[in-house]
Amino acid sequence: MNPTSAPPARPAPASVAMLLADARLPGGGHAHSASLEPALLGGLPAADVPAWMVGRATTVGLVEAGTAVVAARVLTSGPHGLDHDAALSTVERAWAARTPSRALRDASRLLGRGYLRVARSLWGPHPAVAAVAARATRSSSPPRAVVLGAVAAAAGLDAVDVVRLTVYDDAQTAASALLKLEPLDPLVPARWVLDACAAAEAHVGRVAACTTPDDIPSSGAPLTEGWAEAHALTNQRLFRA
Amino acid sequence: MPENPFPETAPTTPARPLRLGVAGPVGVGKSSLIATVCRALAAELEIGVITNDIYTDEDARFLRSAGVLEPERIRAVETGACPHTAIRDDVTANLLAAEDLAADFAPLDVVIIESGGDNLTATFSPALVDAQIFVLDVAGGGDVARKGGPGIGRADLLVVNKTDLAPHVGVDVEQMVADASAAREGRAVIALSRTDEDSVAALRGWLLDVLASYRSGAHVAQDPGPMAPHFHADEDGVGVLHSHADGDHAHAHDHDDAVAR
Ligand SMILES: Nc1nc2c(ncn2[C@@H]2O[C@H](COP(=O)(O)OP(=O)(O)O)[C@@H](O)[C@H]2O)c(=O)[nH]1
Ligand SMILES: [Mg+2]
Numbered sequence: 001m002n003p004t005s006a007p008p009a010r011p012a013p014a015s016v017a018m019l020l021a022d023a024r025l026p027g028g029g030h031a032h033s034a035s036l037e038p039a040l041l042g043g044l045p046a047a048d049v050p051a052w053m054v055g056r057a058t059t060v061g062l063v064e065a066g067t068a069v070v071a072a073r074v075l076t077s078g079p080h081g082l083d084h085d086a087a088l089s090t091v092e093r094a095w096a097a098r099t100p101s102r103a104l105r106d107a108s109r110l111l112g113r114g115y116l117r118v119a120r121s122l123w124g125p126h127p128a129v130a131a132v133a134a135r136a137t138r139s140s141s142p143p144r145a146v147v148l149g150a151v152a153a154a155a156g157l158d159a160v161d162v163v164r165l166t167v168y169d170d171a172q173t174a175a176s177a178l179l180k181l182e183p184l185d186p187l188v189p190a191r192w193v194l195d196a197c198a199a200a201e202a203h204v205g206r207v208a209a210c211t212t213p214d215d216i217p218s219s220g221a222p223l224t225e226g227w228a229e230a231h232a233l234t235n236q237r238l239f240r241a
Numbered sequence: 242m243p244e245n246p247f248p249e250t251a252p253t254t255p256a257r258p259l260r261l262g263v264a265g266p267v268g269v270g271k272s273s274l275i276a277t278v279c280r281a282l283a284a285e286l287e288i289g290v291i292t293n294d295i296y297t298d299e300d301a302r303f304l305r306s307a308g309v310l311e312p313e314r315i316r317a318v319e320t321g322a323c324p325h326t327a328i329r330d331d332v333t334a335n336l337l338a339a340e341d342l343a344a345d346f347a348p349l350d351v352v353i354i355e356s357g358g359d360n361l362t363a364t365f366s367p368a369l370v371d372a373q374i375f376v377l378d379v380a381g382g383g384d385v386a387r388k389g390g391p392g393i394g395r396a397d398l399l400v401v402n403k404t405d406l407a408p409h410v411g412v413d414v415e416q417m418v419a420d421a422s423a424a425r426e427g428r429a430v431i432a433l434s435r436t437d438e439d440s441v442a443a444l445r446g447w448l449l450d451v452l453a454s455y456r457s458g459a460h461v462a463q464d465p466g467p468m469a470p471h472f473h474a475d476e477d478g479v480g481v482l483h484s485h486a487d488g489d490h491a492h493a494h495d496h497d498d499a500v501a502r
Contacts, residue, residue, distance in 0.1 A: 024330070026330060026331035026332070026333055027331070027333055028331060028333030028334050028337070029331075030320075030321040030323055030326050030327070030331055031318070031319045031320055031321040031327065031334050032321065033321070110337070113337055114333040114334070114337065117333060117336075138340070138341065138344055177321070180321070180322040235297055235298045235302075236296060236297050237296070237297075237319065238295070238296055238319065238320075238321060238322040239319055239321050239322075240318075240319040240321075240334070
């Protein structure tokens with residue numbers, strides 16, 4: 001046995017998915033509420049939060065998930081380099097067209113920037129991460145979903161897991177924000193997280209199969225968009241978005 | 242691609258401004274101290290400020306209205322109701338804001354980051370700041386300094402603020418400073434009042450010294466640590482006072498938090 005010739009051990013993709021889903025990973029996510037604070041400020045009754053979470057998991061959550069899936073596909077296909085850059089801009093444009101609120105796009109790019117720090121620290125040399133990092137300027141980072149796509153490509157995550165991770169992360173972000181905004185037994189929103197994930201299951205296969213930017217779901221949530229715009233103008237808030 | 246992929250995390254990139262944290266409980270005068278520093282140094286240093294309010298951008302607005310800096314140089318970040326997390330466990334939002342300020346107003350000398358007033362245990366991660374000030378005030382009582390805590394014990398500078406109020410709250414400032422100095426094993430302590438010119442000059446001098454030391458590469462960011470130094474007995478029953486901030490994690494000891502890790 002020659003230990004120096006053994007290939008370096010790699011974590012299982014499932015372990016990487018767990019790391020990414022863990023709120024303790026320092027990527028800046030704790031300052032975000034996945035649109036929950038804007039919704040409550042906009043008048044959504046707290047009692048409607050579970051239904052609202054299911055709504056997200058089956059609409060805007062799938063836009064994010066599809067974007068990440070397609071970004072990962074783009075980054076794992078063909079030769080690396082300029083082609084990837086052009087393809088990534090098409091993915092980003094498709095995502096932006098499906099995310100009409102500027103406040104939400106800005107928040108997602110900010111999250112993307114924090115996530116990119118994580119990605120560069122952990123998978124920096126991987127060409128998929130390098131390709132996305134090369135698109136980041138100080139004023140405009142790729143959105144979080146695109147950065148997630150790069151991590152998925154670098155770590156070998158399955159498309160179905162990328163979809164589930166995106167839906168779970170969104171629901172869990174809202175659930176933990178809710179505990180800061182409404183008095184509640186912390187186990188109650190944990191159930192709602194599972195319900196939201198369950199509601200998304202029917203869509204997982206379809207979203208995981210997306211290959212081109214045109215395939216990305218275009219299901220919107222107009223009230224959420226409006227609430228996000230109003231929230232961005234307040235100066236009484238706990239969360240960035 | 243820039244040469245250094247992590248300019249915001251490099252410990253001492255000469256091109257990067259000094260990042261100075263200001264921590265301490267709500268109301269001890271952190272925002273006022275920052276205004277004082279800006280006023281005392283605006284003529285010679287290029288300064289930017291980041292605030293971490295808990296629920297509003299009150300601190301940022303206070304500082305903008307103080308007229309000590311261009312309003313654009315004062316930015317607020319949201320902390321998701323976790324001011325503690327934003328300066329220690331996940332400093333992303335603050336790092337990005339510091340990076341933006343440094344780029345928007347290059348060349349900056351100092352970026353000052355005010356923590357959202359939390360409790361006595363909140364201190365900055367060395368991943369975010371190069372040096373930090375922990376602020377107490379005399380109105381909090383003369384014994385606070387003795388009670389200790391990571392910030393009180395090991396911040397680069399402890400400020401005992403609002404000394405002008407001491408007669409009104411029955412606190413002996415000299416005693417409080419002596420207690421603090423003892424708890425800090427000689428690290429810097431300044432008794433400050435914004436109305437006491439000499440004390441402001443001392444604060445100004447301290448900051449300029451740290452900046453010079455940072456620029457020369459001699460300054461090393463210290464982590465006051467999230468925990469107070471604590472006491473546990475070794476096998477001979479002889480007490481050992483140690484702090485987890487001193488790079489001594491490697492030594493074997495068997496108290497609760499080590500087991501829990
Ligand atoms: N008497 C006195 N009051 C001060 C001094 N510094 C700050 N304050 C007051 O203390 C209060 C809290 O100050 P602030 O800077 O907002 O504290 P922060 O919450 O730590 O940022 C305000 O009313 C300030 O005017 C001082 O040196 N002397
Ligand atoms: Mg303040």
